[in-house]
Amino acid sequence: MSHYLEFMTIPMIFLIIFGISMVCSIVLLWKKVPLHYVRYHIIMISVPPIVALLGLFIDHRTELVGPWRFDSLSWLLAFFVLTIGLIVQRFSVRYLFGDRSYRKYFTLLTLTTFADSLAWLSNDLRLLLICWGVTLLGLTLLIRLNKEWQVAKNAGTFAGRQFLLSWLILLLAVVWLSQATGHWQLSLILENLAQLAPWERTGISILLIVAMMIPAAQFPFQRWLLDSVVAPTPVSAVMHAGIVNAGGIMFTRFAPLFSGNSAQVILLVLSGFSILLGTGIMLVHVDYKRQLVGSTIAQMGFMLIQCALGAYLAAIIHAILHGLFKASLFLQAGSAVQHGGTHSLKNRPIPYIWVIIGGILGLITSIGYWLTTGGEGYQIISTLILGWSVMFAWTGLVAFGQGRVGRIAGFMILAGAVLMFHFIHSALDRLLHETILSAMQPPAPAVIWVLLILLGGSAIGLWLAHKRSSKAFTITYLWLVHLGEPHKDLVESHPKYLAKSLSYRGAYRWQQH
Amino acid sequence: MATTLARPLNWEKIPEDLSLDIHDLVKSASDVIAPLGPISRFAARSPWAGLEKQSFEQTARFFKKISDIELFPKDSVLQTARNQDEIDIHFLEKGLQQWLEHQAIELPYTTAQEFCRAALTQNPLSSDLTVLPEVKSLAKRLRGYKFHLKARHSVKPLSQRFDQMNGEWVLRELNRNMIKWCKLFLDESQAVWSMPNRDEGFYQAWRKMASLDPALTQEERKRIKNLPKEADLALIESLSQLGISYSDTQDYLEAHLLALPGWAGMMLWRSQQQVKDCSFLTDYLAVRISMELVLMKPYLPLLKQGGEEDGLLESLVAAWLHWGNLPINAWYKMPASEQKARLNLAWRFDQIVRNRLWLEAWEKTYENQLMEQIVSKQQTASSQKQPSLAQFVFCIDVRSEPFRRSLEHIGGFETFGTAGFFSLPIETCKLDHHHSHPSLPVMSKPQFKVKEYLPESQYQPFHERQQAVHSLSGTFKTMKHNLLASMLLPEVSGPWLSMQTLARTFLPRSAGRTFRKLLDTWTMKPDAQLTIDRIERPKTELPVGFSNEEKVHYAEQALKMMGLTDHFAPLVVICGHGSHSINNPYAASLDCGACGGASSAFNARVLAEMCNLAIVRQALKARGISIPEDTVFAATEHITTLDELHWVYLPQLSDQAEEAYTHIQEVLPKVSEEANAERISKLPSLKTNLKNPHAEAERLSEDWSEIRPEWGLAGNAAFVIGERSLTEECDLEGRVFLHNYNWKKDKNGSLLAGIIAGPATVCQWINLQYYASAVAPHYYGSGNKTTQTVTAGIGVMQGNASDLLSGLPWQSVMQSDESLYHAPIRLLVVIQAPTEYVERLLNQDRTFKQKVQNGWLRLASIDPEGNWKSWS
């Protein structure tokens, strides 16, 4: 009985605490509240992720509470998004100290991450639309929060327009879906998919795909993410960690709609191209944050391809781990200054034997993985990536290690990384395998296409890198630079807004803002 | 800059040796910008070091005209300073009188004075007045006088003039292209695919690449393709096609350099580093002006420049109306000569003059306060002293002052101040580093190299451990850039990175310390030795180590400079200083400015080791500096973020020195605590009362989210050259550089000349850099830290892309977005010496005299009787 009560209450507790935290963050806007209240605010917003974590580990069943849906996936996503929000807000306490919009940052960040996590808890699609809309709105406001700075304002407006477009398309898809099936509840819709005509399924899928490619900054919608480098570092961290990966989550939720659907071709083609574009931007650009944007475009492309191939579990794992990875890299953007020379491997003799051992090890890993997983569809691709990465990491860490100490240390690091990788994957796998349906195997041409993108892209890259003086290289280089550049209206040679009105050692007047 | 020869030549009649000439023109034009080195060795530089031939005010006018930048503090800043009693109105009045005495105005003195006083102290002119119809019609009547009020004509880039006529796009497009090409070209290995053709020089590489650039139109690419092959020819050709006359050329180049002073400054810096890069700046200008031509070609020739002074007369009339209470009707009744005089006065007494007077009053007020403090405390200072237990030598850095005060407060210690490179012109190379660092003021070149080394048996294991750390970050980077491996990288490293992120975010202090400790335990850096002794190595450019004569020479020079030539205590501690902060691109700006943006602990150790050598001591004795047998030199690093002294070199101690050492170790925690408490309270914080300043200091230095790990040199205002006894009893609030100097030991004035030429220039540059970052934060400062991105591994840009930012970031001079922390006043140099000494100095050192006369710093002296004299 008590067990039963517990099951019932965790979602309830979560929703109540959630509401309280939200209200507390709005209180911060009130200028009479002293500024050190921010510290209590941080404590308040650290409770919801803890409850979400509890829910994830205690609550294993799928629970429908009103318009909400609580299952392992939604608990996990809520925990993930709220944790990212918490980290970034704690970081901002010192990082944005002194900023004109200090209070607004916290409220908006809370609103954005809370709405984002609610979106993935919604079973009712109307609620999902509202929450996702609020998330996008919050993000837009965060980008353009520094209103005095014209460039930031423009970037926010541009991103906002793109988001609105994406949201409207999503709205269309949802309305269509509910009209066709007669339900607003996602769980009911998915049960009644049979009522949809094949062309309707394709149409809705295409709408969903386009709606999700915009926030994922996939070609040809990559512009807004490239331009949003103007946002303060913590905002970028939230954006790259918790919002661009919405597509992966949405497709996972709608998985049955997509299975065996030819609309996936769009996703495969555009995301495949985005992987190449993003990687290319990362290779040629020299600004740290721009390189990170390039990397995000490529990673999101990969995540969407995982979805297109039906590997939803892999996509979710990728979305979450990439989020943590990218948030960390953004937050440590201040450490990107080059100190002295870099330690390059180029001038060192290649330790052939060690490299060959690495190759063999990579091969063994691949074969082992292939045999244990069954090796069809997406598994072929992960087999390839896994084997290649093991070989690659071995070369860097062990083969080129200096002396016995270096090689042993390198080996330990590699072993630690592999163990951790295995641990995290199996843990998430255990948590999610019931919630996330494994889709049908993708058609062979799709897999071949992805292999072609990955291998072909690598080969072309390698070939071009060896022909640096060729015209082909120059043109590729220039195109990648061009595609990765910000829009011309979003560049200002000097941040003139800083020269506006100032006082001298005025007591902390700004705290009143 | 103002004095280009007025040769009425046109480019059509080009003199034969013009290609030679253009390089000279570029060189003279480059005076308007300052070289900008990579941010990892942030160097304090005055942005106007090349402009000291003209006065500060003239420079301010020049920048106002060319780039619309105010070099004097804003009204709002001056007003708040006044409200906080930092500006004594009495000095403002005096300044105004002086100004009026130098003007030939045909108006009654009181009328002029009242008008000016009102303009200085009353509300600023609102723009509503200038648009009043009666003001406008009066201005029309008075138009005939405009001729008299004409300012010197200024040369602006065509793109900028076009800008005023037709919208902004050409100038923005030009800047955007320059930013793009500069960062790609100057990249230091952040990009995996670096820009092709880089080794052919900037212009060549640009010409080849830009003619294929998809960002340009077909037509523009074709124009680029047809440009001359050589940079200097292209520059001449473009100037001629743009219709720039020979006499305007230098001004034209200057204006172009000032459009993006950061990138141009980086080109200038690179051109000074290596002979093969010496034409970088010409290349830069060739690219920029060729690009301007390419963009502007369809619109050439432009209409005549004009209409610049529109609204001038209106504003003068409105000024009289507002401040002089002179109604419009009164103008029609007065004689023409009076009209002219009134217009003339209002015109001359413009914003720049007014702000200058305010700034000077602020500076005078500060000088007065400092004088009162020093002069009053001087009498109370005890004349006789106990022999001290230990002597500490600190860098002149303003952050040493509070620490020295706390240390002296304990009793038994004596402290000295000298420039933190300790007169050693060296390049340092740390163990296992590939690059060496010029550890001396940026205006000098190193003459020796000192390396850390270890015996091979110790070095190899250390090197292997160190490499293991590098291979981890190296592998991370290469995996990130490999298409296949990068897909897996987030999944492999994500968990590890997020653990680090969580720890650093929620437990900043302990996490930071733990990570640091873990790394130290792994690398186990052994105590390295220094190559103090000369190692003959014919191939390297710089000699490694010192010969015996050189050791004696530099030890003697250093001791004399710091004024420590007798009464040695048993333990002499040479204290370099460095700062600890993480995730901070500006970490180097918090290190020692006299060591070119690095910790000065290395130099401190070199000096201490040299002074302990028996040969050196013998030779010093022969030269009149006898160091007792028992005296031992040691070296520490003063960590300015923590207010702690860390020993970096501690040799075998004599009994007396041992005793001193034990005492020091006992009292240091107390000193740190005191210094922490004073310093931390000045940093903006959420906490209202700090219970544990030391813990807070530790957090500041380890917190990766900290935007202001310390104030650095913000607040700096004066440089005192004199005995410590002069300032011993004063609380100088960490705003003063202190250099020891005893005029009695400097009969011929050479020591003073040395201090002025070296350390004083360093201080002046630091001061002007802070000044510039405070008055023009968008142009000479580094912008907001939260929206910066590191670019090319060499510097930072704001937002999506911008000029390469120089100077100090917004957060280093501002305590919040709205209020300034650093007081933008020019450095006051105070010399404790007889008046003849200062006179001799001014006569001998022309550059210094020029700095004083032209207002680039301020000078005062205090003679042996304790009389204060202002020289500026």
Ligand SMILES: [Zn+2]
């Ligand atoms: Zn220093």
